[in-house]
Each structure stands twice: as structure tokens, then as C-alpha cells.
């Protein structure tokens with residue numbers, strides 16, 4: 001099969017994982033188990049608290065590897081990394097749970113979350129309500145919806161009907177996440193995706209600076225889309241923030257929320273690097 005980009009390949013893998021998940025039992029059972037858990041941590045509240053103090057709100061990522069960069073960190077202890085992030089002012093955590101492409105796991109999310117008191121985003125490729133219930137059961141306080149994963153890769157703009165179908169599917173995931181008390185981060189790469197993201201209710205709009213075709217990151221992506229984000233939504237710049245200058249550029253344009261992985265993962269102590277980048 002010829003893939004339009006890495007995302008389409010990952011989506012195909014996820015469809016197989018979802019089929020296996022569904023074979024294990026019904027959504028209703030998973031959902032009841034998720035509803036019996038203590039309530040999730042307040043992800044959006046943690047971001048707002050930092051912003052209210054005039055501080056950058058950093059969603060600090062825990063990821064062992066990525067398809068574009070390979071292994072980022074050999075010595076990988078999610079609990080220790082979470083503690084370090086918590087001590088150095090992170091607002092929230094993001095933990096990769098995809099195994100095949102990012103070397104992640106549900107166990108890493110559980111270990112990280114129980115080592116600190118920060119709200120945690122399950123960073124994975126969500127396509128089905130089963131994964132949303134599963135996310136809550138592993139402890140997630142927020143899920144990610146990647147708009148590009150719901151668009152037909154072979155028709156660049158997508159017909160009107162396909163766009164409506166994408167919105168219907170995304171709303172299903174969002175509704176279940178909200179019913180389970182979780183927040184939803186909606187990720188976009190361009191203006192067309194942003195239009196679809198704004199059809200959802202969630203205030204959290206992530207602008208991913210990474211081009212999925214070339215893997216190149218350009219902070220311009222955030223700057224271009226920023227003024228198309230309505231004031232009742234919260235813009236998050238994602239990927240490719242590596243230096244204090246990058247942070248200053250974003251802050252200078254009024255961006256207060258950052259999702260950062262690689263820069264922290266490559267540092268000996270990830271939390272110390274967070275304090276250095278954002279201090």
C-alpha cells in the first residue's frame with residue numbers, strides 16, 4: 001500500500017490495534033469501569049493557573065523515540081522524568097502510549113502519573129471510542145484528537161461530505177471523553193483542519209509545527225494560524241520548540257501554552273532543561 005504520509009501508516013496500524021481491543025469485550029463494560037474510577041485531574045485548570053500567573057504553561061512530554069528522530073533517550077524512567085518535570089514547573093504531562101512508532105506504553109503513562117500530581121495527556125492516535133475509554137482506564141486526564149487522522153489523505157481538501165463525516169467521528173470521541181471527565185486537545189496543521197477543529201466544543205487547539213510529509217518543523221505554522229483562533233479557545237504550540245529564542249518568539253506573539261518533547265528528552269535532566277528553556 002502506498003501511504004500518503006507517516007500518519008496514514010500509523011492510522012492503518014491503529015485500526016488493527018482497535019480491532020484487537022474490540023475483540024476483548026464491549027464498550028459498555030469498559031465505559032462502566034472508567035466511570036467507577038476517581039475523577040480525573042483538571043488538565044485545563046492546570047494550564048489556566050499558569051497563565052493567570054503570567055507564566056508559560058508547559059505540557060511536558062515523555063517519549064522514548066519518534067519516527068523522525070529514532071531513539072531520543074536511552075535511559076528512560078517515566079516516573080523519574082515525571083517527578084523532575086513536576087519539580088521544575090510543568091503544568092501538565094504528555095505521555096506517548098503508542099508502542100510501535102514512539103516506543104511508548106500504557107504502563108509508562110501509569111508510572112508517570114502516579115509519581116506526581118500533574119494532569120496527563122494520553123498521546124496516541126485516537127480513532128475510536130474504545131480507545132477513549134481505554135485512555136481513562138490507564139489514568140489519562142486528557143486525550144488527543146488529530147484532525148488529520150480523520151481526513152482522506154488522497155483528496156487533499158476533502159469533499160464537503162467527507163468533512164462532515166470527519167466532524168461526526170471526532171464529536172463521538174470528544175463526547176465520550178467529556179462524559180468521562182477528560183479534556184480534549186484538538187490538533188491541527190493548517191487552516192482547513194482548524195476549520196474542522198472549531199466544529200468541536202473543546203477549547204484546546206494544538207497547532208502542530210511538524211509537517212507530516214517532510215517531518216520538518218516550522219514555528220511559522222503557529223504564527224500563521226494564530227489569529228484565526230477565536231478568543232474563547234486556547235492555542236497551544238506543538239513541536240520544534242528547542243531554544244529560549246523559540247520560546248521568546250512564541251511568547252512575543254502571545255502564545256502561552258507549549259507542548260515540548262525532544263528538547264527535554266535529550267537533556268540529562270528533563271526538568272532542569274524545562275526550567276532553562278522557560279526560565
Ligand SMILES: O=P(O)(O)OC[C@@H](O)[C@@H](O)c1c[nH]c2ccccc12
Nearest residue numbers: 208238239240241259260261262263
Ligand atoms: O518533540 P517535540 O518536537 O518537542 O514535539 C512534541 C510534540 O508536539 C510531538 O511529540 C507531537 C505532536 N503531535 C503529535 C501527535 C502524535 C505523536 C507525537 C506528536
